[in-house]
Amino acid sequence: MGSTATKEGRAQELLRLKSEYLVPCVYHFYKDPPVIVRGEGCHLFDDLGRQYLDCLSGVAVMSAGHRNPEIIGPAIEQILMLQHTTTIYLTDPILRLAKALSELAPGKLSRSFFCASGSEAVEGALMTSVLHTGKPRIIATTNSLHGRTRWAMNATGTPMWRTDPFPPDDVSHVPFGDADALADELARHADQTAAFIAEPIQSNGGINVPPDGYWQRVRELCDEHQVLLVLDEVQTGFNRTGRWFACEHFGIVPDIMAVSKAMGNGFPIGAFITTDDIAQSYTRPGASTHGGNPVNATAALAVIDCHTKHRLGQRAQESGQYLLEQLTDVTGQKTHLGPPRGIGLMIGIPVINADDTPDAQRCDLILERLKDLRVLAGKSGPDRNILTLMPPLTIVRQEIGELIDAIQEATA
Ligand SMILES: Cc1ncc(COP(=O)(O)O)c(C=O)c1O
Structure with a gap:
């Protein structure tokens, strides 16, 4: 952590640099984005030492986990x-x-x-x-x-x-x-x-x-x-x-x-x-x-x-099947979530209005809440309303349990 770190972390300083020096097409997630400084297995860590379950894997890149x-x-x-x-x-x-x-x-x-x-x-x-x-x-x-x-x-x-x-x-x-x-x-x-x-x-x-x-x-x-x-x-x-x-x-x-x-x-x-x-x-x-x-x-x-x-293909298949079953239970109880879909550890959950139309705003809100619950997920779809889960293939049952709990809470 640099000398400019405060108890708020370096996010504001980095956002300023970003707005000044990157081409504006480079968007970031979250109104209040964490500064990610370290990765280990299925987790990312920010500059304030907070641990996040990485459920996007740098967009399907870190399949074998961070710092492997x-x-x-x-x-x-x-x-x-x-x-x-x-x-x-x-x-x-x-x-x-x-x-x-x-x-x-x-x-x-x-x-x-x-x-x-x-x-x-x-x-x-x-x-x-x-x-x-x-x-x-x-x-x-x-x-x-x-x-x-x-x-x-x-x-x-x-x-x-x-x-x-x-x-x-x-x-x-x-x-x-x-x-x-x-x-x-x-x-x-x-x-x-x-x-x-x-x-x-x-x-x-x-x-x-x-x-x-x-x-x-x-x-x-x-x-x-x-x-x-x-x-x-x-x-x-x-x-x-x-x-x-x-x-x-x-x-x-x-x-x-x-x-x-x-x-x-x-x-x-x-x-x-x-x-x-x-x-x-x-x-x-x-x-x-x-x-x-x-x-x-x-x-x-x-x-x-x-x-x-480590038979990551088989693990992706088994973990994906389990995650999909658990998510089906969760989404079945919520009117604003459609049935989850996907194969292996590539899973999407539609976030929808009462009339089944896409609800991108609520999807963003859920992503923000998940981040506050220390889970980083993604979004996809032409309307950006599909909550997207692509964790490292090394994710274990206990971490899947944490993810399900967080989704329950973030979508309450
Ligand atoms: C299916 C697919 N093809 C191609 C690309 C482009 O890859 P890159 O960003 O490495 O150029 C992406 C990026 O997300 C992708 O998802």
Whole structure:
């Protein structure tokens, strides 16, 4: 804690700096935000020493928990040995990681391109689909989020994240979960369409699980029209939903898959993974300065080991099931909460008015109360009224009990 700390903490001073020096698009949660200074397991701590149960995991990043020694240990050793070179030199971690990913990824996905973020992973996946098919257009879904680079933002369907006032005319959007709408769009434009991109389960769009049969039908439609299926597993990947990749729930394999977030557990890494055949279309020089950096690649390898050793997929499935059951009891007693939904530890609870319309204001109030009860949660959905829970996958029953108690109280 710096010398300027008072018993009120440093929030006011940091808010002043933020209002002066950050681009105003960078929003924060809470009217009275805590200053987070430390993380440990499922908990965050503020500058006044208060402990919070982290139920957002830095937006689905810290799946293996904060300050996990099994991940930061090897990364620190790597920092001390060799931090950075770029891919113009041969280094070992990037190649071991690519091999490990090809073993984890479904079907014939075997070749990776590494970058530093989810947006770049999506951008690379879309570029590769255009290169491979020789077709210029993309179909994406409403209420999606794919990133902030120009193409990823244009593929994004949620209006609040579509900041570009002049989006290029190369993406059309169909409703998520509606295979007939995709079939109609493909019937009209398949000859111009390189890929259909979507999240297997929409996360920022409000924890939307598509209806049974949707993904199988989408896979068939893409094959029928020779359009590639790009899955954005940036948020759903790495056991968030109880499987390494959410597409495994639906028994389908994409042609290209974008990953990031929990893959690095706090180290900035992303990748797109594709088949040998598709990868052969991308032969012009391509480089990402930080992509596959030895430190981030070492951390990602440690993440894979940690998830495997501690069976985090199975834990996410079991804890998620238990949390969903408990939440169903709570929401059943409250008129302003809809039924909870989700898979694994990706759960959303609609906050609604008496006539079932979204109540974003009450959602904000609940988030604020939860924070005062020392639980940090999130919100999602086009109306920002879906209370969103994505704790580290290492969360234990007692912590889930604390979360349920806090939700009971905050929604009273
Ligand atoms: C599904 C999905 N794709 C892509 C992105 C963009 O990732 P990044 O913020 O690392 O660029 C996000 C970010 O939240 C996301 O949720």
